[in-house]
Amino acid sequence: MAELHIIGQLTGAFGFPSQNLFCKWGVSAGRSWELLEGLDAGQTQLDLAPDGEPVVWAHPLDLHYACRGLAGWPKIFFQVWCQDIHGRNDICGYGFCHVPTSPGQYELDCPTWVPEGTLGERITAFFLGGNPRLKYEEVVYMPGDRFRLNTVASGIVQLRLGVMVKDFERNHVQFG
Amino acid sequence: MGDTIGPSSFTILATGQIECAQIPSCTNAYLKFQFVAGEDWQLLDGLEEGITQAARVPEGRDGVLVWNFPIDITYKTTNAFGWPQLVVAVYGLDIFGRDVIKGYGCMHLPMSAGRYNLTLRLFRPRSASALQSFTSWLTGMPAEFSDPKFPSYGEGREVTRVQSGGHVKVQINLLTKDMDVFGYVDGSGRDMATVTQM
Numbered sequence: 113m114a115e116l117h118i119i120g121q122l123t124g125a126f127g128f129p130s131q132n133l134f135c136k137w138g139v140s141a142g143r144s145w146e147l148l149e150g151l152d153a154g155q156t157q158l159d160l161a162p163d164g165e166p167v168v169w170a171h172p173l174d175l176h177y178a179c180r181g182l183a184g185w186p187k188i189f190f191q192v193w194c195q196d197i198h199g200r201n202d203i204c205g206y207g208f209c210h211v212p213t214s215p216g217q218y219e220l221d222c223p224t225w226v227p228e229g230t231l232g233e234r235i236t237a238f239f240l241g242g243n244p245r246l247k248y249e250e251v252v253y254m255p256g257d258r259f260r261l262n263t264v265a266s267g268i269v270q271l272r273l274g275v276m277v278k279d280f281e282r283n284h285v286q287f288g
Numbered sequence: 289m290g291d292t293i294g295p296s297s298f299t300i301l302a303t304g305q306i307e308c309a310q311i312p313s314c315t316n317a318y319l320k321f322q323f324v325a326g327e328d329w330q331l332l333d334g335l336e337e338g339i340t341q342a343a344r345v346p347e348g349r350d351g352v353l354v355w356n357f358p359i360d361i362t363y364k365t366t367n368a369f370g371w372p373q374l375v376v377a378v379y380g381l382d383i384f385g386r387d388v389i390k391g392y393g394c395m396h397l398p399m400s401a402g403r404y405n406l407t408l409r410l411f412r413p414r415s416a417s418a419l420q421s422f423t424s425w426l427t428g429m430p431a432e433f434s435d436p437k438f439p440s441y442g443e444g445r446e447v448t449r450v451q452s453g454g455h456v457k458v459q460i461n462l463l464t465k466d467m468d469v470f471g472y473v474d475g476s477g478r479d480m481a482t483v484t485q486m
Contacts, residue, residue, distance in 0.1 A: 117368040119396055124409065124452075134446070149369045155446035159411055161453075162312075168409040168452035170394050172442050174326075176369040216475030217400045274399030276368055279471045287473075 114280045115148070118175040118186065118211050120218075120273035122156055126166035127267030128204050130194035133167045134158040135269065137191075139175060139211075140253055142184010150175035158195055166270065173273070182285065186211045189253040190269050192224060196241065203245050205266035208253040212275050214287040220271040225263040295466045297366045299332065302397050304460040306340060306357040309378060311410065311454030314390050315345040317353050317380035319456065323361055324440040326370010334361035359460070368472065372397045373440045376408060376456055386428035391454050394439035400474045403461045411452040 118139075125133055138153040156169035177186060189208035193201045205224030212218050229237065229244040237243050251258055280287070306319060322337035340357040363372055373396050380390040391410025398404050413431040415421035424430045433439070433448075467474060 119371045119399055121396060151442050154442055157445045157448040157450050160451040168411045170409065170439060171445060172373060172396065172440055174369060174371065214475060215473045217398050274396065276399050276472055276474045281473065282471065
């Protein structure tokens with residue numbers, strides 16, 4: 113049976129409106145993928161970075177999947193949250209990226225977006241906090257109907273991933 | 289298939305150096321490092337942990353602390369899960385001359401054979417309150433992680449609040465042996481122009 117190793121870290125982020133950020137992340141894979149070892153969801157530390165520098169999470173990722181079918185290649189999705197001086201957490205960005213399908217060492221930059229409310233909601237959020245959040249979080253990484261969702265671009269999440277495969281070529285899979 | 293008995297494990301060899309660090313408002317520091325690997329990994333050669341010398345920033349130059357500390361480590365394993373991570377902790381001197389933590393950093397060793405320049409960004413725990421921050425400055429005991437391997441863990445990080453600043457530069461050359469016999473493909477034999485390298 114073919115196996116996939118995803119080993120690396122959620123390095124950090126930059127370009128967000130706040131410098132006090134943490135990230136909730138998860139990995140989603142199709143039905144023919146089975147997680148043999150490792151954690152496929154987690155939350156990073158809350159880091160406060162100096163102005164102009166990227167936020168540092170350095171959260172290790174080490175996943176070992178068994179693959180019986182190529183459909184549903186794993187993808188990593190994130191929710192970036194910020195904490196204000198009062199200790200309230202607010203959503204700052206949603207994003208996802210596919211794990212690269214060729215083995216090797218990668219530095220990935222994943223852009224994120226945040227849902228935008230009406231003008232009234234934005235004014236309220238400015239004073240009271242509470243940006244709109246997604247009700248169904250699968251929208252971030254599943255293809256589907258996002259037509260009624262208005263979003264605005266947010267910062268960029270940085271990942272450092274190593275991808276290693278076992279026995280794929282024995283099953284006649286080409287990576288290019 | 290199966291008439292020849294191949295190797296029962298593959299080996300990785302990492303050599304290189306912990307080159308230098310740049311940490312704001314830190315002019316004198318040393319670094320403690322350690323390699324953390326999974327249960328299936330066995331150390332064949334080299335030191336899994338060590339301490340560099342205490343370095344000082346030269347007068348009139350950019351604040352670069354140079355250690356040039358050699359790293360040489362060989363691991364044997366049957367499973368790529370638990371790939372070794374390099375965890376560093378930089379300690380500096382405060383104005384009263386006591387050792388205080390300046391930052392922790394962590395990074396996996398690269399997975400493809402080759403030469404890499406790694407930048408480990410440093411972070412350190414934040415005190416829980418302004419009062420605690422003041423008393424820790426006074427007594428020279430800022431908040432530290434009780435387990436020095438903590439930056440390499442994937443669990444339990446959600447309750448930590450840290451502040452970041454500074455980075456450590458590490459050069460690593462990685463060699464692997466017998467990975468192809470095991471059926472692993474790590475991408476190092478491929479055309480590098482199509483792969484995003486660091």
